[in-house]
Amino acid sequence: MPAPSPHRPPSIRTVVLLAVLAVLVAGLGTLVLVRADAGLTARQVTVGGVPMTEVRSGPPTPGVRRPGVVIAHGFAGSAQLMRPIADTVARRGAVALLFDFAGHGANPARLSGAGWETSAATLAADLDNAVGYLRAQPAVDAGAIVLVGHSMGAGAVTRYAAAHPEIARTVAISLPDAGELPPGRPVELLLIVGAAEFPAFRRAADDAFRRGVGTDRRAPVVVPAAEHISVLFAARTHEEIAGWLPGASGSAVPRPLARLAGAALLVVAFGIGLVPLAALLLPRRAAGRRPPEPSAGREPDGPALPDDGLPLGGLLPVALALLAAGAGAVVAAVLPTTRLPLAIGGYVAGFLLVTGVLLIAGQRWLPGLFGAPRPPSSTAGVVAGRRAPVRTAVAALALTGYAVLAVALPIHAGLTSALPVGARWWLLPLVAGACLLFLLGVELVAAGRTGRHLLVVAVTVLVLTTSALVGLAPTFVLLVVPLFALLLGWQAVWATVLRRYAGPRWLPALLGAALVGWPIATTLPLS
Numbered sequence: 001m002p003a004p005s006p007h008r009p010p011s012i013r014t015v016v017l018l019a020v021l022a023v024l025v026a027g028l029g030t031l032v033l034v035r036a037d038a039g040l041t042a043r044q045v046t047v048g049g050v051p052m053t054e055v056r057s058g059p060p061t062p063g064v065r066r067p068g069v070v071i072a073h074g075f076a077g078s079a080q081l082m083r084p085i086a087d088t089v090a091r092r093g094a095v096a097l098l099f100d101f102a103g104h105g106a107n108p109a110r111l112s113g114a115g116w117e118t119s120a121a122t123l124a125a126d127l128d129n130a131v132g133y134l135r136a137q138p139a140v141d142a143g144a145i146v147l148v149g150h151s152m153g154a155g156a157v158t159r160y161a162a163a164h165p166e167i168a169r170t171v172a173i174s175l176p177d178a179g180e181l182p183p184g185r186p187v188e189l190l191l192i193v194g195a196a197e198f199p200a201f202r203r204a205a206d207d208a209f210r211r212g213v214g215t216d217r218r219a220p221v222v223v224p225a226a227e228h229i230s231v232l233f234a235a236r237t238h239e240e241i242a243g244w245l246p247g248a249s250g251s252a253v254p255r256p257l258a259r260l261a262g263a264a265l266l267v268v269a270f271g272i273g274l275v276p277l278a279a280l281l282l283p284r285r286a287a288g289r290r291p292p293e294p295s296a297g298r299e300p301d302g303p304a305l306p307d308d309g310l311p312l313g314g315l316l317p318v319a320l321a322l323l324a325a326g327a328g329a330v331v332a333a334v335l336p337t338t339r340l341p342l343a344i345g346g347y348v349a350g351f352l353l354v355t356g357v358l359l360i361a362g363q364r365w366l367p368g369l370f371g372a373p374r375p376p377s378s379t380a381g382v383v384a385g386r387r388a389p390v391r392t393a394v395a396a397l398a399l400t401g402y403a404v405l406a407v408a409l410p411i412h413a414g415l416t417s418a419l420p421v422g423a424r425w426w427l428l429p430l431v432a433g434a435c436l437l438f439l440l441g442v443e444l445v446a447a448g449r450t451g452r453h454l455l456v457v458a459v460t461v462l463v464l465t466t467s468a469l470v471g472l473a474p475t476f477v478l479l480v481v482p483l484f485a486l487l488l489g490w491q492a493v494w495a496t497v498l499r500r501y502a503g504p505r506w507l508p509a510l511l512g513a514a515l516v517g518w519p520i521a522t523t524l525p526l527s
Helices: 013-038 080-091 120-135 153-162 199-211 233-242 258-281 312-331 346-367 380-386 389-415 424-446 452-467 479-497 507-523
Strands: 040-046 050-057 065-074 095-099 140-150 169-173 189-194 221-223
Touching: 013 258, 013 389, 013 424, 040 080, 040 120, 050 080, 050 120, 065 080, 065 120, 065 153, 065 346, 080 095, 080 140, 080 233, 080 258, 095 120, 120 140, 140 153, 140 258, 140 452, 140 479, 153 169, 169 233, 189 199, 189 233, 221 233, 258 389, 258 479, 312 346, 312 424, 312 452, 346 424, 346 452, 346 507, 424 452, 452 479
Parallel strands: 065 095, 065 140, 140 169, 169 189, 189 221
Antiparallel strands: 040 050, 050 095
8 A cells, every 4th residue: 555645735625624714813813903903093194204103092082181102113113013002001091102213114214323323313303203293282281291212212212301301201111221311311211121131231221220319210120021022012011101101091901912912813824824825726746656765776866864854864954054054144244235225134135145055056066965855746746837837827926925915914913014115125125035045045955854944944043143142243133033033934834835735846935035035124124
């Protein structure tokens, strides 16, 4: 009896059940996102070229003025990232104003500099536009303006409040540096830091507190188990901010994870939905017998390698990945890609480009060391795909569009801005192209083996992290590596699904380029 193929596509019944499940989960995620807006109204405005979003709870009450809260995001963040904080303060009776600094989110202007050394003058100008707009609103108490900032935004709001004593109160979340603050200013300052953040953030909070001895500053609030991003979604953070508002009303319980939960459900739905979509668009691999063993007296094409395990079948791809990624980390620092107007993204694109080229070259030069790709259990599906180039092109376009939607929609709905503006439109194909070369290299070296694929990806992520620790890559890379690793893991799962169908070998890499390249090109700052 022939053995079952490990690449057998799921049955029609399973495909239908997964399609129904994907629709149900997507509906639930959409419902959660809609409920996150319950009782809130949002209005989009642009002032001085700065995109802003005004959030309030309920209609204005004649003759009643509310506290106003200007909320500033951090480096590589956006107004979308800070929306849960706006929801919290709006439900406590304040008027919240979100905005995008230059180079971030929907703001197409360039932000000079990079990292914490970004132009303070540009940040101050954008912040001044936001404060001026909010103070001019008839429903806002001009004497009760509060500034809230995270990371780079925390530095901006504390500097602004120190120079503008009319600001009622200030909240600094993950303040990167307190060196520019004059002693005792700003007076009413609430400092919040995550317990799992890099030590420098805790030191900056303690330094800012010491500089304000004798003022109305509180000791820094340390949020348990929170790092640099999760501190924004911690219930403790939201409770502290809500309690710091002057004269606010309302007692609504903060729901900082509502939008994030809805977005996570959409990610799950899109992840599941690839299976029925691939079944609809791609030819099935027919089940058949295992490939014949080499006949007596005939040498196989390459050394016998275990499917995914060590020592030989895993060590050689790992060694090649280590060499390729190590060279990529060094060369990327001097490539022209570093001049791309995309902070951090230029280095990452160069790193992926060089690593991908070297992986492809290594597999081409030493093909026998990595083994042949796993053959399909039957060539029927492959032949059908070759006879239908139009079908293959349509499938590739549809699946790539699906991948873009799968990554952009959840990120934009529940995390941060993921829509291209300005120079991002022409940066997007460049970044995606670098991701495509890297993932093509991974596919070739992995030779259709999921375990080997994950090993190569893990080595690449480790080398990128190390390059940031030793100073080859920008330090900020350390904060985006977790998301980068998640996206590569997502692509590995989808690659496993696509290998069960008779599609072209480059298709998983194409979808992966969309999954990984889109967030890099749309979320990192224009510089």
